[in-house]
Every structure is written in structure tokens, then in C-alpha cells.
Amino acid sequence: MERKEWPLWEVFIRSRNGLDHKHCGSVHAPDAGMALQSARDVYTRRQEGVSIWVVRADHIHASDPDAKPEMFDPADDKIYRHPTFYKLPDEVDHM
Amino acid sequence: MYTQAIDLPNQQPEDAKRGPTALENAAYQEEFNAKLARGDFIEAKDWMPEAYRKTLIRQISQHAHSEIVGMLPEGNWITRAPTLKRKSILLAKVQDEGGHGLYLYAAAETLGVSRDELVEALHAGKAKYSSIFNYPTLTWADIGVIGWLVDGAAIMNQIPLCRCSYGPYARAMVRVCKEESFHQRQGFDLLLALMRGNGAQREMVQHATNRWWWPVLMMFGPHDSESQHGEQSAKWGIKRISNDDLRQKFIDAAVPQAKVLGITLPDPELNWNDARGHYDHGEIDWAEFWNVVNGNGPCNRERLAARVKAWEDGAWVRAAALAYTRKQELKTQAAAA
Numbered sequence: 001m002e003r004k005e006w007p008l009w010e011v012f013i014r015s016r017n018g019l020d021h022k023h024c025g026s027v028h029a030p031d032a033g034m035a036l037q038s039a040r041d042v043y044t045r046r047q048e049g050v051s052i053w054v055v056r057a058d059h060i061h062a063s064d065p066d067a068k069p070e071m072f073d074p075a076d077d078k079i080y081r082h083p084t085f086y087k088l089p090d091e092v093d094h095m
Numbered sequence: 096m097y098t099q100a101i102d103l104p105n106q107q108p109e110d111a112k113r114g115p116t117a118l119e120n121a122a123y124q125e126e127f128n129a130k131l132a133r134g135d136f137i138e139a140k141d142w143m144p145e146a147y148r149k150t151l152i153r154q155i156s157q158h159a160h161s162e163i164v165g166m167l168p169e170g171n172w173i174t175r176a177p178t179l180k181r182k183s184i185l186l187a188k189v190q191d192e193g194g195h196g197l198y199l200y201a202a203a204e205t206l207g208v209s210r211d212e213l214v215e216a217l218h219a220g221k222a223k224y225s226s227i228f229n230y231p232t233l234t235w236a237d238i239g240v241i242g243w244l245v246d247g248a249a250i251m252n253q254i255p256l257c258r259c260s261y262g263p264y265a266r267a268m269v270r271v272c273k274e275e276s277f278h279q280r281q282g283f284d285l286l287l288a289l290m291r292g293n294g295a296q297r298e299m300v301q302h303a304t305n306r307w308w309w310p311v312l313m314m315f316g317p318h319d320s321e322s323q324h325g326e327q328s329a330k331w332g333i334k335r336i337s338n339d340d341l342r343q344k345f346i347d348a349a350v351p352q353a354k355v356l357g358i359t360l361p362d363p364e365l366n367w368n369d370a371r372g373h374y375d376h377g378e379i380d381w382a383e384f385w386n387v388v389n390g391n392g393p394c395n396r397e398r399l400a401a402r403v404k405a406w407e408d409g410a411w412v413r414a415a416a417l418a419y420t421r422k423q424e425l426k427t428q429a430a431a432a
Contacts, residue, residue, distance in 0.1 A: 025267075031419075042194050042198075
């Protein structure tokens with residue numbers, strides 16, 4: 001199959017050391033080197049980053065949006081996993 | 096932007112890029128309505144009505160095309176900027192416009208349309224872009240007025256879009272708005288410098304303002320009573336403030352700014368109305384607006400021709416880069432075998 005459009009890459013940027021890489025957008029590029037170069041030009045023109053990851057978009061596997069209930073609802077009835085579930089006496093409530 | 100081509104489970108590879116499910120479904124529709132009512136965002140892979148998807152593709156791609164075509168009138172002055180400082184600023188600004196176009200194309204692509212299709216629609220004259228970029232930049236003062244008024248109007252339009260219901264578009268707009276403020280301020284700064292110059296320079300600013308003021312007011316689109324898409328877009332949370340309200344907001348902000356500059360806005364009917372708490376203004380020449388929208392403005396043909404030429408002249412570069420990548424892939428495979 002003739003592939004004419006450059007593939008899509010998702011761009012993740014660490015804004016400074018100590019923070020996670022965060023998804024910020026995407027670029028089209030023929031290879032990883034040019035994807036990094038484009039990501040730098042498009043997403044870090046104002047000191048937004050100290051490190052960039054690019055990943056071919058078709059290499060990312062995502063959960064199915066239609067499967068949200070079975071994926072995430074089981075957490076809804078487990079409120080005992082949160083510290084606020086436990087009511088302690090006032091003297092020790094800030095532990 | 097935002098993972099439009101990601102591989103969903105149980106999908107054939109050729110389905111991966113197709114985008115959100117278009118199937119009309121009453122239960123999904125109800126869920127979609129509830130999300131909008133709660134003020135939740137719709138994300139790329141969520142179900143959405145086909146008309147919502149089409150409206151977004153039209154609006155986001157028009158917006159992207161406007162950014163890219165908008166590079167042309169200003170690019171016209173890069174080599175003629177009066178100082179190295181102004182040249183650096185203008186280069187940075189035009190580069191930003193290119194970046195804004197890319198954020199927006201990527202947001203449109205999340206809706207299941209390819210970049211090439213979008214570009215082809217522009218080049219075939221099927222997709223519109225903002226009518227403002229079909230006016231020429233005749234003097235250096237035009238560059239200042241574009242920053243002050245054109246980008247000022249764009250900011251008025253774009254700030255409410257940061258809260259629009261479609262997540263990828265809203266996030267792109269947050270990024271755009273952050274950068275747009277630099278564009279407006281550098282324009283005003285450029286005009287202030289000219290206004291502190293000699294009589295000819297001040298006159299240049301006045302002339303440029305006279306030429307741009309009315310086309311800028313047209314950027315907000317037809318009156319609400321005439322607006323084709325307004326009501327539905329408001330229901331969908333794509334448009335939060337109406338054309339006329341945004342235009343009024345812009346005029347109210349621009350009048351005091353013009354006073355600071357020391358220029359006159361070219362509208363004899365522009366007067367403060369105490370009862371309304373707003374400036375009244377004269378009627379816009381809608382015949383001119385539709386003429387430019389329909390392809391007959393001063394620069395429509397030139398702008399489109401420049402875009403098509405850039406695309407065609409760059410074809411061999413795009414092909415060569417892909418050919419190189421394929422060669423490298425073959426080499427890697429051969430080495431691994």
C-alpha cells in the first residue's frame with residue numbers, strides 16, 4: 001500500500017526535572033529523529049520542556065471508551081481506600 | 096493531537112484511524128447530552144453525534160487554515176523589518192502562527208479526518224479560512240495593526256473556545272491563547288514606537304488602522320440574527336458567546352487603546368452609550384464581507400496560490416523523507432535477519 005502521509009507521533013514533554021512527561025500533542029514525521037525535531041519546534045518554543053518523548057501513535061494501546069463501566073466502576077464502591085473514609089477523634093484527625 | 100490513531104482493542108488495523116463511532120444510538124445520545132449538561136468534555140474516542148463531529152471538523156480545520164494562511168501577510172514583511180529586534184519578533188510570531196495551525200490540524204485529525212484531506216479541501220477552495228487574511232499588508236504599520244487589532248479580535252474569539260466541549264480543541268486553544276497575548280502586545284508596542292516617531296510614521300499608523308478596522312469587525316462573523324451555525328453550536332458548547340456580543344466586547348476594549356496610541360478609529364458613529372454601558376458603532380458593510388468570503392477579496396487568489404505552490408514545491412521533500420525512512424527500515428530488517 002502506498003503510504004503518502006507521514007505517520008503520526010504523540011509527543012510527551014517533561015517540563016522540568018522532577019515532573020512526569022506529560023502528553024502535549026502530536027506531530028507528523030517520517031521517522032523518530034524528525035518527530036523529535038518537529039516536537040521541539042512545535043511544543044517547546046518557550047522553555048516548556050527539558051526532555052521529549054515521541055511515540056508512534058499506532059503503537060499506543062488504549063482502553064476502549066465503551067468499556068468505561070467495567071474498567072472503572074469497580075473503584076466506585078471502595079471508598080474505604082480513601083483516607084477520608086475514616087472518621088477519627090478530633091485530637092488525632094490530622095494524623 | 097491527542098492520540099487519534101491509537102490502536103483500540105479488537106480493532107482491525109485499517110479501522111484504527113477511523114475515529115469515533117458514528118452509529119446513531121439513543122442511549123449514547125442521552126449520555127452525550129448529559130455530559131454536555133454537566134459541562135463535561137467530550138474526548139476523541141467518545142461517542143458523538145455525526146453532526147457534532149462534522150461541525151467540529153469544519154470549524155477546527157477552518158481555524159487551522161486561517162493560522163497557516165495568516166502566515167502569508169506577515170511573512171511578507173520579515174525581510175523588510177526595520178531593525179533586527181523587530182525582525183526577530185516578527186519571525187517568532189509567524190512561527191507561532193505555523194505552530195497554532197499544527198495544534199489545530201492535529202485536534203481536527205482526532206475526529207477521524209486525515210491531514211492530507213484537510214489540506215486538499217483548502218486547496219480545492221472547499222474549506223474556508225478567515226476573511227481577514229485576504230487583505231494586503233501595504234506598510235510596516237500594517238504589521239503592528241495586525242498584532243493589535245487582528246490578534247486582539249482573535250483572542251476575543253478564542254478565549255471562550257478554551258472552554259468548548261470538545262477536549263482536544265479546548266486544549267489546543269489554551270496553548271494558542273497563551274501565545275496570542277505576545278502577538279497582540281508586540282503589535283501595540285510596534286505602533287507605540289511609530290507614534291513616537293515623525294509625522295509620516297504617525298500617518299502610516301492612522302492609514303493602516305483605517306484600512307483594517309472594518310475588516311477586523313467582520314472577523315466576528317455575521318450578526319446573530321443572520322448566523323447560520325450559532326444556535327446549534329451554542330447548544331453543543333462549541334460556541335459560548337455570540338458573534339455580536341464578542342464584537343461589542345472587542346470594540347469596548349479597542350476604543351481606549353486607540354486613545355492611548357493617539358489615533359482615530361474610522362467610524363464617526365463610534366460613541367459611548369451610557370444607557371447600554373457600551374460603545375455604539377456604525378453599520379458594517381456586509382456586502383464587502385460576503386464578497387471577500389466568497390473569494391473576491393483583494394488577495395484571495397494570491398493567498399491560495401501561495402499555499403498550493405508551497406504544498407506542490409514541497410512534495411519531493413515529503414516523498415524523499417518517506418523513501419529514506421523506508422530504506423532505513425529495510426536495512427534494519429536485513430540486519431536483524
